[in-house]
Amino acid sequence: MATATATAKKEGVTFPPELISFINEWKVKPGSLIMILHKTQEVFGYVSREVAGHLAVLTGVPLARIYGVITFYHYFKTKKPGKYKIAVCMGTACYLKGAQDFLEDIRKTLGISVDEVTEDGLFSVDAVRCIGCCGLAPVLTVNADTHGKLRKELLPGILSLYKNLG
Numbered sequence: 001m002a003t004a005t006a007t008a009k010k011e012g013v014t015f016p017p018e019l020i021s022f023i024n025e026w027k028v029k030p031g032s033l034i035m036i037l038h039k040t041q042e043v044f045g046y047v048s049r050e051v052a053g054h055l056a057v058l059t060g061v062p063l064a065r066i067y068g069v070i071t072f073y074h075y076f077k078t079k080k081p082g083k084y085k086i087a088v089c090m091g092t093a094c095y096l097k098g099a100q101d102f103l104e105d106i107r108k109t110l111g112i113s114v115d116e117v118t119e120d121g122l123f124s125v126d127a128v129r130c131i132g133c134c135g136l137a138p139v140l141t142v143n144a145d146t147h148g149k150l151r152k153e154l155l156p157g158i159l160s161l162y163k164n165l166g
């Protein structure tokens with residue numbers, strides 16, 4: 001396996017030393033690829049082609065296997081998400097209260113599909129599993145903010161809130 005250095009850089013991608021330490025610590029442990037990918041996405045916000053290629057070098061895991069994992073789990077993103085990441089909960093409680101309609105409304109309003117970003121780079125939207133606040137169903141999050149007890153008429157205000165922040 002390749003030994004990562006503290007200033008690993010390839011094709012314009014710089015891995016911070018903390019991430020490299022994490023990779024070096026975990027790459028020798030069986031079944032650690034997902035942990036490494038989680039940490040990598042936490043650092044970069046997504047796992048680009050360049051980042052995946054560099055991970056393959058650092059971990060010794062074939063690029064095809066890394067891509068296999070990234071594309072299997074919806075959690076992993078291969079494109080840079082919007083500044084404001086909207087996540088619409090599709091857990092049972094939210095689904096039963098119309099979450100699918102909210103998701104469609106948001107997509108139509110923003111003119112994007114899952115895994116796409118608005119032209120201004122502000123928004124991306126995703127469907128996610130239960131986020132653990134079913135009492136507030138239906139729920140969506142925008143980055144770390146939670147918006148519960150959604151109603152269709154609240155959506156424009158929520159989107160404007162973040163649009164105005166720029």
Ligand code: FES
Nearest residue numbers: 089091094130134
């Ligand atoms: S089902 Fe949506 S928060 Fe639990």
